Amino acid sequence: MTKKLLSMLLGLTLAVTVLTGCGSAPEAGKAEEPAAEAGTEEASESEETAQSEEAAEGSKSYKIGFLAPTLQTEFFISIDDGLKTECANRGWEYVSVSFDNDSAKAVTSIENMVTGNCNVIIAMVSDSSCDSALADAQAAGVKIMECGVQTEVYDVCINTDQYAVGVQIGEMASEWINSQLGGAGKVVVYTTVQNQDMQNRGQGIQDAIAEKAKDAEILEVVDIGKDVVGAGTSTTENMLQKYPDLNCIVCYGDAAAVESMEAAKAAGVDTENFGIFSCDGTAQAMAGIKAGDPQKGTVMFTPLAPMMAEYAERVLNGETFDDVVTSETVSVTAANIDEYYTE
Amino acid sequence: MEQTKKTWVDYYKKFGIYIFLAVVFVFFAIFAPNFLSSNNVINILRQVSMFGIVVVGVSAVMIGGGMDLSVGGQMAVVGMILGYLMVNLNLGIVPAILIGILTGCIFGSLNGILAIKLHMAPIIVTLSMMLVLQGVAYLITGGYPITGMPEGFTRIGQGYIGIIPVPVIIFVLFVVFGWVVMNKTYLGRQIYALGGNKEAARLAGINVDRLTIFIYAFTGFAASIAAVIMVGRTNASQPGAGSSYPFDCMTAACLGGISISGGEGKISGVVVGVIILGILDNGLVLMGVNSNFQSVVKGLILLVAVAIDCYQGGKKKKIK
Amino acid sequence: MINLSFLIRQISLITLLTVGVSLEMIGGVIDLAFAAQLSASALIGIFLIAGGCPVWVGCIGILFFNFFLGFLKAVFLVKLRVPSIIFTLAMQVILSNFLLATVDYTGIVIPELRESYRGNIYIGMELAVTVLCVAGAFFFLEKTYYGKYCRMLGENLPLARESGVKCFGISVAVHLFASLFFSISAAFLMFRTGSSNSALGATYLYQILTAVFLGGVLPNTGKGRIFGMLSGALAVTLAVTFLTGSGYLYRFENILEGSIILVALALGVRKKNRESSP
Numbered sequence: 001m002t003k004k005l006l007s008m009l010l011g012l013t014l015a016v017t018v019l020t021g022c023g024s025a026p027e028a029g030k031a032e033e034p035a036a037e038a039g040t041e042e043a044s045e046s047e048e049t050a051q052s053e054e055a056a057e058g059s060k061s062y063k064i065g066f067l068a069p070t071l072q073t074e075f076f077i078s079i080d081d082g083l084k085t086e087c088a089n090r091g092w093e094y095v096s097v098s099f100d101n102d103s104a105k106a107v108t109s110i111e112n113m114v115t116g117n118c119n120v121i122i123a124m125v126s127d128s129s130c131d132s133a134l135a136d137a138q139a140a141g142v143k144i145m146e147c148g149v150q151t152e153v154y155d156v157c158i159n160t161d162q163y164a165v166g167v168q169i170g171e172m173a174s175e176w177i178n179s180q181l182g183g184a185g186k187v188v189v190y191t192t193v194q195n196q197d198m199q200n201r202g203q204g205i206q207d208a209i210a211e212k213a214k215d216a217e218i219l220e221v222v223d224i225g226k227d228v229v230g231a232g233t234s235t236t237e238n239m240l241q242k243y244p245d246l247n248c249i250v251c252y253g254d255a256a257a258v259e260s261m262e263a264a265k266a267a268g269v270d271t272e273n274f275g276i277f278s279c280d281g282t283a284q285a286m287a288g289i290k291a292g293d294p295q296k297g298t299v300m301f302t303p304l305a306p307m308m309a310e311y312a313e314r315v316l317n318g319e320t321f322d323d324v325v326t327s328e329t330v331s332v333t334a335a336n337i338d339e340y341y342t343e
Numbered sequence: 344m345e346q347t348k349k350t351w352v353d354y355y356k357k358f359g360i361y362i363f364l365a366v367v368f369v370f371f372a373i374f375a376p377n378f379l380s381s382n383n384v385i386n387i388l389r390q391v392s393m394f395g396i397v398v399v400g401v402s403a404v405m406i407g408g409g410m411d412l413s414v415g416g417q418m419a420v421v422g423m424i425l426g427y428l429m430v431n432l433n434l435g436i437v438p439a440i441l442i443g444i445l446t447g448c449i450f451g452s453l454n455g456i457l458a459i460k461l462h463m464a465p466i467i468v469t470l471s472m473m474l475v476l477q478g479v480a481y482l483i484t485g486g487y488p489i490t491g492m493p494e495g496f497t498r499i500g501q502g503y504i505g506i507i508p509v510p511v512i513i514f515v516l517f518v519v520f521g522w523v524v525m526n527k528t529y530l531g532r533q534i535y536a537l538g539g540n541k542e543a544a545r546l547a548g549i550n551v552d553r554l555t556i557f558i559y560a561f562t563g564f565a566a567s568i569a570a571v572i573m574v575g576r577t578n579a580s581q582p583g584a585g586s587s588y589p590f591d592c593m594t595a596a597c598l599g600g601i602s603i604s605g606g607e608g609k610i611s612g613v614v615v616g617v618i619i620l621g622i623l624d625n626g627l628v629l630m631g632v633n634s635n636f637q638s639v640v641k642g643l644i645l646l647v648a649v650a651i652d653c654y655q656g657g658k659k660k661k662i663k
Numbered sequence: 664m665i666n667l668s669f670l671i672r673q674i675s676l677i678t679l680l681t682v683g684v685s686l687e688m689i690g691g692v693i694d695l696a697f698a699a700q701l702s703a704s705a706l707i708g709i710f711l712i713a714g715g716c717p718v719w720v721g722c723i724g725i726l727f728f729n730f731f732l733g734f735l736k737a738v739f740l741v742k743l744r745v746p747s748i749i750f751t752l753a754m755q756v757i758l759s760n761f762l763l764a765t766v767d768y769t770g771i772v773i774p775e776l777r778e779s780y781r782g783n784i785y786i787g788m789e790l791a792v793t794v795l796c797v798a799g800a801f802f803f804l805e806k807t808y809y810g811k812y813c814r815m816l817g818e819n820l821p822l823a824r825e826s827g828v829k830c831f832g833i834s835v836a837v838h839l840f841a842s843l844f845f846s847i848s849a850a851f852l853m854f855r856t857g858s859s860n861s862a863l864g865a866t867y868l869y870q871i872l873t874a875v876f877l878g879g880v881l882p883n884t885g886k887g888r889i890f891g892m893l894s895g896a897l898a899v900t901l902a903v904t905f906l907t908g909s910g911y912l913y914r915f916e917n918i919l920e921g922s923i924i925l926v927a928l929a930l931g932v933r934k935k936n937r938e939s940s941p
Contacts, residue, residue: 065910071486071913072481072486072582072583074487074488077485077486077487081485094910095907095908095909095910096910096913097907097910097912097913098913099866100862100865100866101860101862101865102862102863102864102865102866103856103858103860103862103863104852104855104856104863104864104866104867105866105867107855107856108673108903108907109907109912111669111672111673112669112903112904112907112908113907113908114666114669115666115669115670115904115908116904116905116907116908116909117908118908127772127858128772128774128777128857128858129772129777129856129857129858130856131774131777131778132777132778132780132781132855132856132857133855135781136669136781152774220631222628222631223633223634224634230573230576230577230584231634233576233577234390234624234625234628235628237386237389237390238386238625238628238629239628241377241380241382241383241386241629242376242377242628242629244377258490258579259577262497262501262576262577262578262579263576265501266497266500266501266576283490284488284490284491284579287490287491457925460929460932461925461928461929461932464693464882464883464928466693466746466748467693467748467882467924467928468925468928470748470921470924471920471921471922471924471925471928472921472925473921474869474917474918474920474921474924475917475918475921475922475925476921477917478914478915478916478917478918478919478921479918481914481917482914482918590752590753590756593749593752597749603746603749633763633764635760635761635763635764636760636764638756638757638760639756639757639760639761639764641756642753642754642756642757642760643753643757645749645752645753645756646739646745646750646753646754646757649745649746649749649750649753650739650743650745653743653744653745653746654743654744
């Protein structure tokens with residue numbers, strides 16, 4: 001019985017894989033031809049326009065693959081949803097995979113996305129361990145877009161200097177400490193050493209506070225660790241216990257920050273003179289800023305998904321990019337919350 | 344007549360957990376800043392309350408000879424359902440909580456039914472259920488947390504009655520309930536009998552299948568209560584909630600003297616185990632120790648506790 | 664062609680891991696720690712290589728570390744009689760968190776290692792090694808007395824003990840042999856990514872367990888055939904490839920894995936009931 005089930009399952013998976021393999025390959029080929037033709041010098045402009053229109057129609061059948069380190073936090077889920085919408089608007093196919101910080105899975109996922117006939121892979125990798133797989137993908141004709149980390153293999157790279165983001169968070173906090181608390185800030189910094197970027201961000205936070213809020217004291221830098229739900233809550237309760245005069249928490253990300261906000265509220269802190277600052281611009285954090293909760297500021301990235309889709313289209317149309325494209329960030333506080341958040 | 348010699352293991356079984364509690368408490372009182380204050384003690388109790396409720400349920404299952412690793416997944420799904428009902432469907436707090444608890448009981452019963460039908464290994468059955476439930480929790484909103492619970496709900500997780508946090512009161516009530524059931528009722532006796540020797544229990548007239556389903560349903564009930572408190576505490580339903588619970592619950596239960604093979608262990612011991620883990624977590628954070636190192640310590644504790652339990656089990660068999 | 668090479672590489676790795684875990688399962692051990700073992704041993708290999716040692720020394724380091732862990736498993740599971748799932752769960756938690764706590768997290772990346780490993784010749788080599796290992800496992804399981812007693816251990820350890828079988832020795836042999844498979848897998852992963860961190864290979868845990876159950880190797884039965892293991896590994900590889908390419912993997916992976924294990928268990932119980940009924 002088990003053997004029969006097994007053989008059936010095998011047969012089914014094999015059949016489906018073969019069918020998927022045969023699926024979109026010819027269309028992708030068709031898309032590349034008109035694009036190549038449009039690139040060569042043609043006699044008249046009208047002919048060029050006609051052919052680039054053909055290319056545009058052929059390009060409707062592109063397939064985009066998104067590789068994220070995790071699809072379990074709001075930040076990445078919103079990029080995933082955004083990309084899904086962008087692709088649907090353009091009539092493209094879209095798949096997404098999370099590699100859960102496991103580079104072995106990242107390599108396998110890249111290979112499988114190539115097998116699945118993706119035309120562009122948007123890879124938010126953590127380091128250069130996947131470069132060989134990305135190079136193999138490029139050799140197979142797939143365009144690689146890196147976002148968040150710049151390695152040596154990419155056709156276009158969208159990046160933010162994480163250290164600069166950290167500095168921005170720290171500056172936002174310092175401004176508040178100086179204006180609201182007269183500089184007498186007692187700060188705890190939540191960071192994570194999960195990858196180099198976050199380490200850079202954490203360092204940026206500390207450096208900015210040290211520079212802009214000279215009278216403030218950084219009491220402790222806590223590695224809040226993996227995104228375990230409830231870690232922010234219990235760590236904040238413990239920090240409030242350890243440092244009774246704590247009045248500012250600066251986090252590397254909204255996930256821990258919003259938990260801290262709830263814990264601080266529950267502990268009955270003076271919400272006006274207690275500040276929590278972080279990054280990501282999630283809905284819960286923005287709601288807190290609007291409501292006058294301890295959450296006083298967050299750094300929001302300009303929506304990455306439309307930017308990624310736009311550059312994917314451009315790179316598929318043959319554009320090359322020598323420089324890294326920078327994504328903008330904006331500090332959101334009570335002063336400008338209404339521009340970015342409506343209930 | 345033979346007088347059985349009391350070995351160090353017997354003394355450990357009786358007093359070890361309390362000695363360990365005292366040692367840990369004194370250690371952190373000396374080395375962790377601000378550890379010894381009424382606020383901190385209340386902190387510790389509040390932090391362990393959700394976890395402790397689930398452990399009471401898991402202990403009942405373990406005493407009955409089974410194991411439940413799916414509690415984390417149950418918490419996640421019940422939490423998401425709670426949030427969905429209250430925020431997306433605007434259902435009232437009380438109906439939402441009742442539906443959540445019912446869902447938890449259903450999941451628990453499902454575990455029990457599977458454990459009976461696939462009696463090969465309840466631990467693997469519940470491990471698989473854990474995977475399935477984790478997946479389901481994500482499907483509910485596509486991974487997004489649900490935030491903005493109705494006014495009044497957060498009092499369950501963040502409120503106080505007097506100086507005692509509400510979660511702690513619920514925890515204490517639960518523990519008392521569990522203690523009374525396991526020690527003062529026929530049901531408790533039957534659970535011990537089931538864990539001690541299933542066949543003998545069946546021959547003694549106990550409906551082992553129904554009892555098994557009931558115990559697992561009780562764990563589901565415990566997980567759903569813990570989910571209600573967690574959502575109240577964080578004001579959000581998270582699909583990833585409870586991911587560390589299977590391991591932590593097993594550690595607390597084994598530390599508290601629950602035997603892996605079933606039929607042995609006390610609720611009082613389990614409570615002490617829970618408190619020890621709570622002190623460890625709290626004290627290590629106060630000392631600034633890396634959170635990963637805390638997990639290493641817990642892993643070592645589980646190993647040692649289970650090794651001693653199994654070593655003694657082996658010795659008992661040899662004497663026979 | 665390039666797609667075929669991807670497939671071959673993935674199948675090689677998943678087959679190695681499936682056979683290793685299956686061997687342990689046949690011997691009565693449900694191993695939840697092998698994924699953490701992969702990352703820990705690969706990290707040791709990378710440390711050694713990054714510290715200036717030649718590559719073969721790194722590989723030896725991986726081997727010895729896995730052998731040591733395999734030996735520990737035998738000690739705890741047979742001598743101290745700790746239930747396997749709890750021991751391996753504890754070991755997994757200890758290993759993965761110990762790494763996170765002590766290693767300056769980002770892990771180490773050695774680009775030259777990764778670059779020099781590219782090319783079809785290495786894919787062919789991986790396949791050859793895998794075929795050799797599977798043949799070795801077949802020989803071990805079916806043609807040696809270790810394999811025979813391994814099945815006895817898996818089906819009923821107390822009875823095996825009483826019948827005079829050298830349980831500890833057999834267990835050590837099985838675990839060391841399985842550790843060989845884990846070492847080779849860890850080395851492959853290390854070469855492919857030129858790196859290691861505490862999460863390397865972590866996602867294989869439930870995939871491989873699914874492959875093992877799908878291949879008909881169930882706990883406490885002592886039963887399992889190489890053909891079943893290969894089928895399970897192939898099925899899981901193909902399923903993962905298909906699901907990734909169609910975008911359903913992250914949403915349904917957990918549910919599928921849990922469901923498949925439950926179904927496999929159910930089928931196993933039915934088979935057992937049919938066999939034991941008069």
